[in-house]
Amino acid sequence: MLFATQGQRQRERHLEELDANALSVRRHELSVPILKQIETLVLANLHAVAPKSLLGKALHYAQGQWSKLVLYAKDGNHPIDNNACENRIRPFVIGRRNWLFPDTVAGANASANLYSLLQTCKVNGIDGYDYLRKLLTALPMASTADDYEAVLPWSVSASAP
Numbered sequence: 001m002l003f004a005t006q007g008q009r010q011r012e013r014h015l016e017e018l019d020a021n022a023l024s025v026r027r028h029e030l031s032v033p034i035l036k037q038i039e040t041l042v043l044a045n046l047h048a049v050a051p052k053s054l055l056g057k058a059l060h061y062a063q064g065q066w067s068k069l070v071l072y073a074k075d076g077n078h079p080i081d082n083n084a085c086e087n088r089i090r091p092f093v094i095g096r097r098n099w100l101f102p103d104t105v106a107g108a109n110a111s112a113n114l115y116s117l118l119q120t121c122k123v124n125g126i127d128g129y130d131y132l133r134k135l136l137t138a139l140p141m142a143s144t145a146d147d148y149e150a151v152l153p154w155s156v157s158a159s160a161p
Contacts, residue, residue: 021076023076024074025076027072027073027076031072035070035073039066042062042066045059046059046060046063098111117132134151139151
């Protein structure tokens with residue numbers, strides 16, 4: 001959430017065990033008064049500041065997004081911020097820069113295969129680094145289709161290939 005303060009996040013951590021209805025009630029008690037104060041400040045200063053100034057732009061943006069901002073206080077199913085979502089997409093954002101570097105088709109294919117293999121490890125609950133270390137040790141000794149099948153991410157436990 002755009003305006004989640006450190007105090008609000010700390011209060012939310014203490015409320016994690018509550019169900020959605022109880023969380024909604026607690027948020028109404030704890031957050032709504034703070035949100036009302038912020039809204040009062042935004043509205044009081046909205047026309048007192050030049051709209052083209054940085055503060056003016058921020059105030060107009062906050063007022064335009066207000067209905068979305070307060071949703072978390074109305075429904076306990078909504079998180080107070082979008083950190084979980086951002087943490088999930090961060091590897092793709094970082095990867096996007098790295099995907100620009102292969103300078104040949106073969107290099108791009110090798111990178112795609114490696115990223116795919118590591119994502120498959122992640123989906124199967126396997127540490128990618130440990131898996132690659134063990135895979136690169138076992139792969140030279142593999143000679144049959146069964147040997148290769150045995151070292152695929154979905155065929156191994158988290159502790160071996």
